Amino acid sequence: MNKLILIDGNSIAFRAFYALPLLSNQSGLHTNALFGYARLLEKIIEDEEPTHFLVAFDAGKSTFRHQAYKEYKGGRQSTPPELGEQFAPIRKLIDAYGIKRYEVSEYEADDIMGTLSRMGDEEGFKTIIITGDKDLTQLASEHTDVYFTKKGISDIEVYTPDHVNEVYGLKPLQIIDLKGLMGDKSDNIPGVPGVGEKTALKLLHAYGSVEGVYENIDAVGGKKLKENLTENKDTALMSKELATIYREVPFDFDLDSLKFDKDNNEKHAIFKEFEFNSLLENVDAEAAEEKEAFTDELTDDLSALGKNISLHLEVHEDNYLFNAPEYVAVTDGSKTFISRTEDVDTDELLKVLNHSDTVNSYDIKRQIALLSHLGIQFTDFTSDIMLASFLLDPSKKIIGVSETVQDYGFSIDSDDFVYGKGRNKKTPTEEEMISFLNDKVMAVHQSLPLVKEKLEKDEMLELWQDLEMPLSKVLADMELRGITVDVSRLKSMQEDIDVRLKEIESHIYELAGEEFNINSPKQLGVILFEKLALPVIKKTKTGYSTAVDVLEALLNKHDIIQYLLDYRTLSKLQSTYVVGLQNEIRDDSRIHTRFNQTLAQTGRLSSVEPNLQNIPIRIEEGRKIRRAFVSKDDDHVLLALDYSQIELRVLATITGDVTMTEAFSSDTDIHTKTAMEVFGVEHDEVTSLMRRNAKAVNFGIVYGISDYGLSQNLHITRKEAKAFIDNYLDSFPEVKQFMSDVVQDAKRDGYVKTLMNRRRYIPDIQSRNFNARSFAERTAMNSPIQGSAADIIKRAMVKYAEDEAAQKFNAELLLQIHDELIFDVPKDEIEAFIPVIQNIMEHALELKVPLKVDYGYGKDWYEVK
């Protein structure tokens, strides 16, 4: 039987809001009404199993009732902002459930529901109306129940005609007469003065309706009551009319279009956004029950698979470099091979891979490394779902196959669910793994066409196929190769620093008058700002700030400060680098970092375990760490090549700024040139201070910092910083134009893009919050610059790997540090190799200005400067 659910959208929102304490999610949105709503929807869907569903909202401020009586619904308290902000998300929530919603000016939700319930009655539907408004009970009928939410929203009172009779001794339609006589405070319906519920019911029991009361007015007892009734006859009749739900709203849709399918929804994503963790678990559990989604044929014969396959090697640990795969799964979309790794014939597997037309996967870099554990050298993957997903929206956190394929409508168990987390960690049985991996590899396989379609639509197919995928293979090589580290150099540094730290420590204790944990900002704060009573410069959320800039401001106030600064520098070196790096050296005397290709919003890479993109260089003390990174042997050297001012060259290209383009074309020092323009002086008049200021402004442009950030860098006021930026923009009008254009683009499209079409979505560009919007604007301005620079060096890496001449050399790419590449090169090839790689880098992408690559080489990373 058809079952139609009609929800009174606004009424339930209010009920849910007042029923629950004020919750909010991490982005600061209040979510209590939303949560109550979601819980109600869950309950209704579970208990009632509706076939048709609609949520009706009040839309118009002026309905036909207002025209009849302008005070209608007057005097209502205004909606609290904490609830107001939830109305739009509530609509989003309803959409995510796949539930239709409707609102129309002129009519109220009551009228929409009244009309639909009439239509339902006529067509033999069972209809349930859910509301927090008793007026609606007038709609109860043989086929229509009215669910009234009492205190809270989960406590429901069901109004059938019988129950209306039990409660009021009336027929449902007489509710209108009841309101006509007694009025309704909440809707500002007046009714008859002096007539409350008791009197009204008495009158209706005797005379049936408002009209009946007046037909028998002489029989009405009580002088005052009769007088009131007589004097307010018009009001009573009007009140009745106002309370009458209109059941002939003209719709441009029929009941059929309200069809509801509980399995067709996007609940998972929306629960995540609102942080409804308890509901999320339900969704995951449901998904687990339905895990027979892919009931496909398992085969133990790899060679039985077709030519278009997806491969997935599974190991739970993050670090694929040092953990061998436990299972191998391969599918062609209809037959799937799954086996424990030790039972796989690796020769057979390699043969199958080599003879396939296409090999699809999720995270091919990981797969390449895992294959190498099996002695299989295979890199010829044709697609990578993970990389695609990242390109489609880099703000989406890449977690795993399950979370990614969710976007393409596949619901499979998450890794966290299968392997457990924290104290619930578990080792799944082989049977569980086979079922899990079958889902996983099938979901990866079946996502591919959808992924490609989206990439095509967003014009990123090329970026994916010709840049990110080949880059993944280059990065796999680099990770597997590692960089040689001379542990003895770190050991001797460690001993040296240990001695010096102890020495500094004793000075600090002496000056403080007691021993304490210098590494604890909390304890240090007490010493400095309470015991030594130094002035508090800055506070953090949790107490006194003891950051470098604070300490520097206190330098001349107390002798302890210099020791603290030295201690900080040395202990950072010791813990993170000298000791930290030793812990990462493997049996091959090398460090194997991993590059994350799907994290940084701008398209940059990042590096973990360890991070080799932040090895000290600025301070001599720290720079010595680089002595530990050495060439593979005495016949090799390390070669470092870095792009000079790549971001500003990109900026010159994107904006077409004439002055800047000219400066780069003639290889002028860009910071000096900037100073000349900003300060309006000749070349020889640029002081070192001017150049430093200009350099900081350029830095700000590249990284998208605010006037505040610039003021902090230069130790000037925000006003002065703003003046610098304004001067800069006036000096480079094309840059100024670009900055305003790109913000407009972001507003229009919702995203900005790089020279190679990499996107970054900027939703906050529309924000009413000044800070959020300002930040979004700077992001819009900066992302194309930094992102294009990332595109360029990535392209250089790929071109290098694909360049026949370059590959003839025995050079090995070791590291990428945003604008720099580090190679290990045979000594006898170095002179010949440099121009080849330099040329590749400088022509990775043709800009309007030349790209310039500087280089240095030596026996270790310190020497390459």
Place this chain on the structure above:
DNA sequence: GGGCGCACGC
């Protein structure tokens, strides 16, 4: 185990 303060690079 997670949040925070801090510091390193680009």
Place this chain on the structure above:
DNA sequence: GACGTACGTGCGCCCA
């Protein structure tokens, strides 16, 4: 005037 201000990684501390 708004009130927190490039990104990312990793360390030690501290609290649960």
